[in-house]
Amino acid sequence: MAWIKTIPIAEADERLQQLLAAQQQLYPQEYGAPVASVDAPAKRDLPGIVASHTLLPDALYHAFSTFGVLMSPDLPLERRQHEMIATMVSVTNRCHY
Numbered sequence: 001m002a003w004i005k006t007i008p009i010a011e012a013d014e015r016l017q018q019l020l021a022a023q024q025q026l027y028p029q030e031y032g033a034p035v036a037s038v039d040a041p042a043k044r045d046l047p048g049i050v051a052s053h054t055l056l057p058d059a060l061y062h063a064f065s066t067f068g069v070l071m072s073p074d075l076p077l078e079r080r081q082h083e084m085i086a087t088m089v090s091v092t093n094r095c096h097y
Contacts, residue, residue: 004051004052004055005055007054009046012054016057016060019057019058019060020046020050022065023060023061024068026069027071028071028079030079031071031079050064
């Protein structure tokens with residue numbers, strides 16, 4: 001696993017904080033509270049995949065906003081179907097998260 005420098009929320013500049021807040025607004029309510037990974041440190045500011053984008057706030061916003069729009073409750077898939085798809089993609093990619 002590569003170690004990528006990240007910016008903790010406490011050290012984020014105003015632009016990064018604004019972009020994080022803006023993209024999080026696109027997610028359905030049930031996705032609002034992140035669930036810690038089984039091997040995550042006890043205290044982590046952001047999920048690892050989001051944190052890995054903190055050096056490029058514009059990329060973070062666009063990548064995760066796309067995901068937020070795809071999770072829209074106005075679309076026909078339910079959360080359980082999202083989770084099923086995500087699980088199969090992770091298994092196929094041999095990804096542990």
